[in-house]
Amino acid sequence: xxxxxxxxxxxxxxxxxxxxxxxLVSKLQQLIPQLRSTHSDKVSAAKVLQETCSYIKTLHRxxxxxxxxxxxxxxNTDSNTAQxxxxxxxxx
Amino acid sequence: xxxxxxxxxxxxxxxxxxxxxxxxxxxxxxxSLSLVPWRSETQQRIYSxxxxxxxxxxxxxxxxxxxxxxxxxxxxxxxxxxxLASTAKGRTRWSRAILASPLNRWKLRRMHKxxxxxxxGLPKKSPETRRRLPVVQKKARVLGRLVPGCRKLxxxxxxxxxxxxxxxLEMQVRAMTALTELLTGGGSLASA
Numbered sequence: 001x002x003x004x005x006x007x008x009x010x011x012x013x014x015x016x017x018x019x020x021x022x023x024l025v026s027k028l029q030q031l032i033p034q035l036r037s038t039h040s041d042k043v044s045a046a047k048v049l050q051e052t053c054s055y056i057k058t059l060h061r062x063x064x065x066x067x068x069x070x071x072x073x074x075x076n077t078d079s080n081t082a083q084x085x086x087x088x089x090x091x092x
Numbered sequence: 093x094x095x096x097x098x099x100x101x102x103x104x105x106x107x108x109x110x111x112x113x114x115x116x117x118x119x120x121x122x123x124s125l126s127l128v129p130w131r132s133e134t135q136q137r138i139y140s141x142x143x144x145x146x147x148x149x150x151x152x153x154x155x156x157x158x159x160x161x162x163x164x165x166x167x168x169x170x171x172x173x174x175x176l177a178s179t180a181k182g183r184t185r186w187s188r189a190i191l192a193s194p195l196n197r198w199k200l201r202r203m204h205k206x207x208x209x210x211x212x213g214l215p216k217k218s219p220e221t222r223r224r225l226p227v228v229q230k231k232a233r234v235l236g237r238l239v240p241g242c243r244k245l246x247x248x249x250x251x252x253x254x255x256x257x258x259x260x261l262e263m264q265v266r267a268m269t270a271l272t273e274l275l276t277g278g279g280s281l282a283s284a
Contacts (some may be wrong), residue, residue: 016248024251031258050229052254056238060263066268067172068165073275074151075164088274
């Protein structure tokens with residue numbers, strides 16, 4: 001028991017080390033376009049999480065807008081042109 | 093005395109062996125999350141074709157006249173999410189959560205938003221998580237609410253799910269943008 005605690009360092013969740021968590025945070029940071037250009041060493045985990053949340057919200061909003069536009073387009077164009085466009089997208 | 097020591101060592105090594113495969117299994121599981129290449133064009137084409145087919149069913153189900161624009165948009169969004177989750181092949185938690193409860197997600201979102209506003213006054217500091225700063229804890233909780241099905245995940249698993257979810261969302265945006273451009277282009281050509 002004591003050996004396990006000393007091997008994992010401080011009591012972290014899921015038995016993962018802090019280094020792995022920092023690695024995940026940096027991987028997450030690379031995905032977010034706002035934080036990708038900045039120097040990766042000086043960004044805190046809290047800032048990365050905050051930017052992640054706002055980025056996911058932005059993506060959700062984009063998907064909502066796109067789905068609204070798609071639904072309008074699908075309703076307005078008649079079935080023939082819609083199916084033709086869809087078949088074209090399948091071929092491409 | 094000397095006979096006791098190897099026993100202690102063997103029990104320690106046994107304990108380590110017992111804990112190591114669990115750790116290895118967890119690490120192996122985490123590596124398998126990044127197997128879906130959301131950035132590849134092939135993946136996007138697979139998603140676009142699945143989405144197009146799913147939307148065709150939606151068109152046939154609804155009458156050609158627009159019933160109610162807000163509900164149609166939501167239906168498209170739910171279809172897109174479901175197709176995205178199925179493209180993930182069930183390897184991630186958020187995809188399984190989307191596929192498990194498609195109807196209740198939106199209602200649950202609104203309900204949970206109200207519930208959370210009422211409970212912000214209760215600080216939760218368990219001895220395990222005291223090591224994380226409370227600021228990071230709060231942000232992690234917000235993130236857990238944004239990613240579907242990840243409200244009760246541990247911090248590192250949440251980060252993994254978030255990275256996969258963001259890549260998947262980006263691909264979804266790219267595919268749907270391409271589809272809308274195709275439909276706008278196709279509509280104008282047909283009318284001329």
